[in-house]
Amino acid sequence: MQRLYGAWDEMIRKKLSDKNSLLSLGDRFRIYILFGVIFLFMSLFAPRFFNTYNLTTILRTVSMNVTIALGFTIVMICGEMDLSIGRTATFAAVIALTLQKHLGYGLSIPIAVLAGALVGLFNGVLVAKVKINSFIVTIGTMTILQGATYTITGGNSVSLSGDTVFAISDFLAKPILPMLPPRVILTILFVIMFHLFVSNSQWGRNFYMVGGNRTTAWLAGINTDRVTITAFVLSSTMAAVGGILFAMESSAATLNMGDNSLMYVVSATIIGGTAMSGGKGGILKSVIAVLSLEMLYTGTILFGFGNEVKIFISGLILALVVLYEAYASYKHEKTIGQRAELLDELAQMAARPKV
């Protein structure tokens, strides 16, 4: 059985020796390229896409998921998974609005954020200390939160009315800078904060190291349990914040408002280059990915396709991304441990004229 020394091996060799090859650069910046492509395409071809109103709407719509993605990305970087983010967002939003009637936003918001943080603490401790798989834990938490949310609201959505409430909601929604309403500005601030934190602080780099090789991190003196728990707390807290802000702007919280976020944020984070295996990726990449997805979805609607198409496409994208990742690591597995000298030998033999 023969397999000629062919294109695949050549690519491996190249990758092994040429670090600046177009292939590896393209791989690293793929999300920015994707963003550019989608933006260009939509601006040129989608009706009513490239205008202030639409772009502002995109920014507003995207704010919740961007906020959630900030914390979720950190959990993924640590090599774990948090499936409870959507339900946490809803849960916190519901608490914030329900308590507003009795305590006002001044108290209800901090309480709601705290609730979110506690969810994260719960998740983190179970994963780090009891050492249960994070998928399993967060599926359980997801279910508990759904029940809790419904119990608080009695099965109805929460909606508020009143002058203060509406005033706040208006404030959040109207642009004070071109295309930038306060809620979006706040989100941008969060993005900047998290980006700096994750990319440039010791704590931030610890997340990467724990996700990259837990043992190495531990041997170097990093408290891996604390890092993991912190990641989960951040994830749930930001999910809570995202949900709360969204609900404040609409003065209402429906019971399934966060359900789509899970798929959205997971897809975006993976597309953005944060692998499930951990140690890779970044805040900015996830944010750009969320934006790209939203542009894609909005464009779909503007082209005249209905909401169903949007749901289908979003599911399809996630499936494709997961498939791609799985296939890539499947291929990678096959070539681990190859010796470069042997491949060189083959190349030399292949280059020699046949006798």
Added chain:
Amino acid sequence: MNVAQKVDTRALRTNRFSKVLSTVGIYAIAALFLLLGILLQSMGLINNFMTSQNLLNIVDAVSLLGIVAVGMAFITYSGHYADLSAPTTIALTGIVSVELLRYGFISAMVGAFVVGLLIGVINGVVIGKFKANPIIWTLAMSYVTMGIIRFIWVNKQIYPDIITDDVRAVMLFDNIYRFRLFNVLSLPLIFMLLLVVAGQFILKRTPFGAQLKITGSAKRTAKFSGINVELMVTLAFVISAFTTTVAGLAITSLSRVGAYYNGAGYDFRAVTAIVIGGMTLAGGRGSIIGVLGGTLVIGLMNNIMTLLGVGTFSQDIIRGAIFIMVVGINAKTLRSMGRDDT
């Protein structure tokens, strides 16, 4: 030179006796719940627990859940946790079957199974051959499936009797859920019992089951033992899809409508039943009889909670908490006995 081991002797033997004991234990818990129900009724805290109607309800609920759980158990046994695409598979096969009812009952059945098995094969190949993460992939699959449902049927709910004038076909479909042998045994129940027997047989008395056990317990070793791991995993997902399709037909028949929301929640409840029934998420351990026991426990628990007036969603909280607790306890005790199950 032989060595005295300082090892917890509890873990030394995977005794047949202890396995039987733990299975019996689950049924004992189920019996306890039954007793609890009787007790609560006698204390006047709940009504109508011991009525034939209520008991029938319990049995029916257990049948539906049991069908899904028994199939999914194969996936858990193989070490791949669960199939989160079960709810949407239920919805899709259900709605397809109703849609195809206009071409007759047989077409509807065939169509449903074709769709269901297709989903199973896709899952099996992506997870078995390309080794995608089972939870993320089946989650993605569920979104794709839901997307397909929404794309084709939008938010429509379709009704068997409206779809077709073929009264016979509609009646047959209706009877999937409603037909009762001796006024007690519904088709789902009969099917579930058959499934339990067949499932237990397959798991314990076929080469497939034995190889699946090794795959679930030590995947790499299975590969190096000449076991076709990829095929094992694919088959496990196909089996699960099969049972899920059956459940889809039954549930759709019960509700008399094909809709995108049929099947919601079945994934989580099935996994909980499996875990309570003694199958660890790490794979390679447990039995179908145990899963049946777990389903019984959940069915009884749900029923009692409902009769006590606990809201559906509060029940969710309790179920979620129990799930985490069982998994956590499993993880801790097995680890302290030196058998590392994650």
Added chain:
Amino acid sequence: MGISIKKGKSVSIDSIGLALKMVGVGKRYPATIAVDNVDFEVYAGEVHALVGENGAGKTTLMKMLAGSFNDYTGAIFINDKMVRLSSPSIAKSYGIGMIYQELSLAQPISIAENLLVGRLPRKGLFIDREKMVREAKRLLKTVGLDLDPLLPIEDISQHEAQLVEIAKVLGTNPCILVMDEPTSALSREEVDRLFAIIAKLRNRGMAIVYISHHLPEVFQVADRVTVMRDAKKVATKNIDEVTREEIVHMMVGKSIKELYKREERQMGKLRLEVKGLSRYGFFHNIDIRLHEGEILGICGLSGAGRSELAQVICGVEQADEGSVVLDGEPLDGLSMAKRVVRGLGYLTEDRKLEGLALRLAMDDNILSSVIPQLKQGVVYNKKTGWPKAEKLIKELSIYPSDLDRTAGNLSGGNQQKLLLAKWMAINPKVLILDEPSRGVDVGAKMTIHETIERLAREGSSILIISSDLPELVRLADRVIIMRKGHFTKIMEQDECSEESLLLAANTEMIV
């Protein structure tokens, strides 16, 4: 004292002193003694090689130094101060730096962050990126690398990663540096570069322990050499006062094993023929002719590609070129399952993760490769396999002998015997054994060897991959030396002795 003039470079007399002194140290495990009352010392500014065969105790000795055990006996002195090295962080605090064969780097993380893990330079609240890159570049330069420090480890080659590992440890400024087989992944030029670095470090007063199998390298780089055998120290000599043959002789010693009588075995017809087998990047152009009743040894240093070869022959991986023919029938394209059915078995190198299912019982394990055969009528019944399992357990003296005992609770030797039983259960025509007695006590080893011989006598063909030279000498009819993916030499039984094998494995490739 301890000074040696090495190829024109000399160490100043003033900087000497004993950096490390181990007196009467020992470590025992439940079944074996790994290190037995060893004295070992290294001067500052010395490269001291530690050699010995697999299992001789050198790795354990160094693990002691790394702080891996808190129950070692004896005394350790660092710079004349007695210390108790009971944990890795304590060892690190005394300036001990360990460079292992398995990399301790995080793959997706950048070189710079790996190099400076735990001590990233800061500027206020944030990481000082520029300083990090500068520092990383500086460290890379010390090992002769000129890479972009922001590249992740998974994007650089294995040799470069090995050098990064070295740079990482050097960055912690150890006063005692221990290197365990640092050159297995390196090419010729890189090895030379590494030695230049080592020489520089030595001249600056670092004490370096260099563990290796590879004698030519030892002669190139070391000042003194200590030979260990069977957990004891044999001797310490200055490198220019000893020859390669003498070292080999000390490593091997006058072993009782030479007294084992070799049974005469008849070799039958050709059973397994491998022609031109290649798997790109792992091994190229392998030819094997294996007969009935023959035991063929494959000897080589780690990284040679031996296990990869076994994996292709048994069908777990596919070959890129070449063919495998068993009893006249080609096996190409057949899965491992089908090859097992035809009587081809592979006892894997890693018994815990690839050989056994540790969470399952002994009977599950022994019967794991013959599951399709255990039929009772139409139904699968494990019990039909019990007689065979019990027989094998008895033959191999596996203790404890209960079929339902969890495999993970057996001792190492018994686990290995269990693994052997598993492959005997398929009634193998061809059995490939990969390190069949590694990490196993003397008694189990004897049982395993006797069993292998018996299998051969009864007609099975055996391929033994091993780095345990006495094992190969005792069992093999012929030994093939494998090096960096190629077969380099075939040695007949009468040419084989531990010394000759060791020399051959250490010789440069004869193309």
